[in-house]
Amino acid sequence: MLALWCGAVVLVAAVSVAAAQDQAPAASTPAASTPAAPAASTPPPAARQAAAPQAVPGFWDPRRRPERPDLSRLTVIRFMTETDYPPFNFTGPDGNPAGFNVDLARMICEEIKVTCTVQMRRFETLVDAINSNRGDAVIASMAMTSQLRTKLDFTDPYYRVPARFVSRRDAVMADVRPEYLEGKKVGAIAGSAHEAYLKTFFTDAQIVGFPNDEALRMALRRGEVDFIFGDAIALAFWISGTDAGDCCAFSGGPFVESRFFGEGVGIGVKKGNDLLRQALNWAMFRLWEKGRYTDLWLRYFSVSPF
Numbered sequence: 001m002l003a004l005w006c007g008a009v010v011l012v013a014a015v016s017v018a019a020a021q022d023q024a025p026a027a028s029t030p031a032a033s034t035p036a037a038p039a040a041s042t043p044p045p046a047a048r049q050a051a052a053p054q055a056v057p058g059f060w061d062p063r064r065r066p067e068r069p070d071l072s073r074l075t076v077i078r079f080m081t082e083t084d085y086p087p088f089n090f091t092g093p094d095g096n097p098a099g100f101n102v103d104l105a106r107m108i109c110e111e112i113k114v115t116c117t118v119q120m121r122r123f124e125t126l127v128d129a130i131n132s133n134r135g136d137a138v139i140a141s142m143a144m145t146s147q148l149r150t151k152l153d154f155t156d157p158y159y160r161v162p163a164r165f166v167s168r169r170d171a172v173m174a175d176v177r178p179e180y181l182e183g184k185k186v187g188a189i190a191g192s193a194h195e196a197y198l199k200t201f202f203t204d205a206q207i208v209g210f211p212n213d214e215a216l217r218m219a220l221r222r223g224e225v226d227f228i229f230g231d232a233i234a235l236a237f238w239i240s241g242t243d244a245g246d247c248c249a250f251s252g253g254p255f256v257e258s259r260f261f262g263e264g265v266g267i268g269v270k271k272g273n274d275l276l277r278q279a280l281n282w283a284m285f286r287l288w289e290k291g292r293y294t295d296l297w298l299r300y301f302s303v304s305p306f
Contacts, residue, residue, distance in 0.1 A: 005171065014018075022158075032190040032192065052211050053202075059156065059158060059264070059288075060284070060288045062287075062289070065155050065285065066185055066269045066281045066282045068282055069278040070275070071113070073275060074275070074279055075088065075104075075114065075115065076114060076115040077109055077112070077117075077121065077136050077137060078116075078120070078134075078136045078137070079117065079118045079135065080120075080121055080126055080135035080137070080138050080139075080140070080192040081097060081099075081105070081119070081120055081121075081133075081138070081139055081140045082121065082123040082126065082140040082141075083121065083123075085099075086116055088098055088101045088140075088141045089101050089120065089140060091120070095125050096118050099300075101139045101141075102224075104139065104284075104287075104293075104296060104301075105118055105137075105208070107282065108280060108283040112279055112282075115259045123140060126138045126142070126268075127148070127151050127152060130268065130269065130270050131152075131270060133270075136269065137267050137280065138267065138268040139235075142266070143161075143263070143265055144157065144262070144263045144265065144266045152173055152269060152271060153268070153269050153270035153272070153274075153277055153283065154266035154267065154268055154277075154278055155267040155269075155280045155281050156266065156281050157263065157266050158196065158263070158264075158265060158266065158267065159263075159264065159265050159266030160262070160264040160265065161195065161231055161232065161261060161262065162233075162255060162256045162261065162263070162305055163229060163232060163256075163260070163261055163303075164230075164235060164250050164251075164253070164255030164305065165186075165228070165250070166227065166229075166230075166235050166239065166248050166249065166250055167248065168220065168221060168229050168258070169246070169248060171226065171251075173249050173251040173252060173254075174251075175252055176227075176251050176252030178201055178202045178203070178204060179204070181202055181204070181205040181226075182203050182205065183205065183206065184226040185205075185206045185208055185224070186198055186202065186205045186207055186208065186225060186226065186227045186228070186229055187208045187210055187220065187224040187225040187227070187228040188208075188209060188210070188230060189209070189230060189231070190207070190211060190214065191233040193261060194229050194260075196222070196260060197210055197229070197236065197255070197260045202278050209226055212294045213230070213234065217243070217244070220247070220248055221244070221248070227239065227251065232250075232254055233305045236250075236303040236305040250267055250303075252302060254305065254306050
């Protein structure tokens with residue numbers, strides 16, 4: 001299901017999904033393992049990217065509606081999340097857990113019609129807390145890695161962290177493909193999956209490694225590189241924040257190749273707890289189907305990473 005559907009978006013402002021997909025670069029679709037080249041007669045895009053409607057990722061295939069499990073067997077769900085990873089998890093002004101993950105957990109409990117608690121703990125303690133029955137489900141932006149799958153079972157992904165290019169606003173490209181960046185200076189964090197992706201597929205670009213996000217972003221602001229490539233969620237907040245000084249914007253669409261950027265983020269439950277895992281999958285599908293997931297996403301992401 002993930003390979004079929006994780007690249008789909010809902011465009012708010014009456015723009016069709018089909019039109020958005022027609023404009024997306026072939027390299028950014030989940031099914032493509034390498035960036036596809038355009039026809040030889042296609043020139044690099046000269047037109048600058050116009051302000052786009054907000055895009056919301058859709059990770060659920062409407063053709064694969066999950067069956068409703070026996071929810072009567074669930075009386076309470078004890079969610080656990082981490083302490084400080086805004087905007088996904090943080091302590092609100094009232095001292096209670098807040099953030100995207102927390103709001104999603106509460107919406108899930110409303111959909112299932114079950115009592116819900118949310119407890120914050122240090123990230124490194126969450127897996128042990130679930131396996132020692134101090135909680136039922138981890139909703140903490142936990143990437144579904146092969147290593148973690150040996151310790152927890154996971155729901156379907158409820159978001160992924162795509163990679164994207166960012167350029168200065170006067171050099172935005174609607175589409176980014178390897179041949180368009182020939183000879184261009186492209187920055188990435190040294191040793192990261194993003195740098196590895198560039199070295200694999202954008203072989204004619206001049207790839208420049210940086211030690212951290214601050215150095216990477218400042219290089220783009222100063223014009224020392226033409227593009228930077230990295231975590232689209234973090235870049236979306238930088239673009240819309242004061243640190244960027246309105247200098248920069250996304251170029252092209254998202255890249256979600258799982259070999260480099262992971263399988264996505266899911267809710268973790270104790271291994272073998274199929275009832276809870278299925279209930280969470282059913283509830284998330286229902287929230288997406290009703291448009292409530294879209295509303296939640298738009299509340300937290302003013303600049304879409306997708």
